[in-house]
Amino acid sequence: MRVMVTGGAGFIGSHIVDLLITEGHEVIVVDNLSTGNKEFVNNRATFYVANICSPQLEGIFSKEKPEYVIHQAAQVDVAKSIQDPVFDAQTNILGTIRLLECCRKFNVRKIVYASSCAAYGETDDRSIKESSMTEPISYYGISKHTPERYIQLYSQFYKLPFTILRYANVYGPRHTPKGEGGVVAIFLQKALKGEQLTIYGNGEQTRDFVFVKDVAAANLLALGKGNNEIINIGLNQKTSINQLFGVISSLGEIPLGVPVYLPARNGDILYSQLNNTKALQLLGWKPRYDLLSGLKETKQFYETEESFKAGDTDEQK
Numbered sequence: 001m002r003v004m005v006t007g008g009a010g011f012i013g014s015h016i017v018d019l020l021i022t023e024g025h026e027v028i029v030v031d032n033l034s035t036g037n038k039e040f041v042n043n044r045a046t047f048y049v050a051n052i053c054s055p056q057l058e059g060i061f062s063k064e065k066p067e068y069v070i071h072q073a074a075q076v077d078v079a080k081s082i083q084d085p086v087f088d089a090q091t092n093i094l095g096t097i098r099l100l101e102c103c104r105k106f107n108v109r110k111i112v113y114a115s116s117c118a119a120y121g122e123t124d125d126r127s128i129k130e131s132s133m134t135e136p137i138s139y140y141g142i143s144k145h146t147p148e149r150y151i152q153l154y155s156q157f158y159k160l161p162f163t164i165l166r167y168a169n170v171y172g173p174r175h176t177p178k179g180e181g182g183v184v185a186i187f188l189q190k191a192l193k194g195e196q197l198t199i200y201g202n203g204e205q206t207r208d209f210v211f212v213k214d215v216a217a218a219n220l221l222a223l224g225k226g227n228n229e230i231i232n233i234g235l236n237q238k239t240s241i242n243q244l245f246g247v248i249s250s251l252g253e254i255p256l257g258v259p260v261y262l263p264a265r266n267g268d269i270l271y272s273q274l275n276n277t278k279a280l281q282l283l284g285w286k287p288r289y290d291l292l293s294g295l296k297e298t299k300q301f302y303e304t305e306e307s308f309k310a311g312d313t314d315e316q317k
């Protein structure tokens with residue numbers, strides 16, 4: 001298959017590209033490197049440094065004629081979406097519409113879209129199904145959810161098949177502390193530098209942590225299955241931030257000290273746990289990593305990658 005991956009120089013996108021190439025697919029990456037890293041881009045992919053919001057995108061489609069599109073490019077910072085909602089909407093909403101226009105014009109066979117648990121907003125402390133209410137509490141949540149509706153209508157009007165994957169909190173190698181759900185990256189990197197960790201709120205807020213390689217696998221499965229469906233990608237397990245702190249301490253050799261507690265921040269949801277029954281049934285997806293095995297692999301990455309040891313670790317999400 002000829003697959004275009006937008007955001008293929010980013011954390012999740014680069015793992016998807018690696019897996020596609022391992023499985024023998026041809027890959028075209030479109031990324032403007034705003035948060036991505038060109039070092040992450042597999043050298044067997046065709047790489048365009050380009051903005052999905054620019055007219056240049058159409059030229060790339062015309063030249064490369066991708067059969068499938070996996071759309072990961074986005075403004076991914078919740079706090080930034082609140083500081084600059086115009087930029088957030090331009091990238092996430094208008095950027096996706098531009099991409100859909102290209103998919104329509106160049107007869108793409110299917111689009112797989114990276115949505116987010118942020119689309120649900122505040123929920124009670126239970127496993128969230130895809131049919132649950134979507135009431136985002138940040139502009140980022142709105143700008144990730146709105147493209148879902150565009151994708152559904154493009155499918156209805158132009159017969160463009162899709163799968164929308166709503167990711168839980170993704171973590172793993174190559175994650176930077178800046179993006180959505182960066183708490184694992186921030187904790188590990190600060191801990192390895194011997195810095196004190198910060199927890200916003202009382203730390204009892206929960207997240208469903210899913211390992212990046214499992215998310216990449218879900219994207220590949222979605223190329224051939226789960227047509228016109230919205231599907232959660234998570235472990236269906238909740239871990240509080242205090243518990244995460246404990247698990248990271250139990251990995252050993254990292255002096256964690258006592259965390260500093262600061263007031264909760266706007267836009268941060270309280271509870272998150274994604275029901276994954278649809279992913280198991282429709283995609284045949286099964287996570288291969290539990291939190292402990294995923295954290296061990298992530299820690300190993302940060303210990304060995306010099307550039308990540310020096311990373312900026314200001315924020316915890």
Ligand SMILES: NC(=O)c1ccc[n+]([C@@H]2O[C@H](COP(=O)([O-])OP(=O)(O)OC[C@H]3O[C@@H](n4cnc5c(N)ncnc54)[C@H](O)[C@@H]3O)[C@@H](O)[C@H]2O)c1
Pocket residue numbers: 006007008009010011012013030031032033034035036037050051052053071072073074075076091095114115116117144166167168169170171179180181182
């Ligand atoms: N990390 C998570 O926990 C998580 C959770 C839910 C959903 N998501 C979604 O997954 C996707 C990937 O996120 P990530 O964590 O890998 O973040 P990331 O910042 O590492 O990746 C996003 C990539 O998109 C690129 N990009 C941004 N704007 C662009 C533009 N206008 N044109 C071209 N490229 C552009 C960036 O340079 C970057 O390489 C995003 O759509 C995000 O909303 C992530």
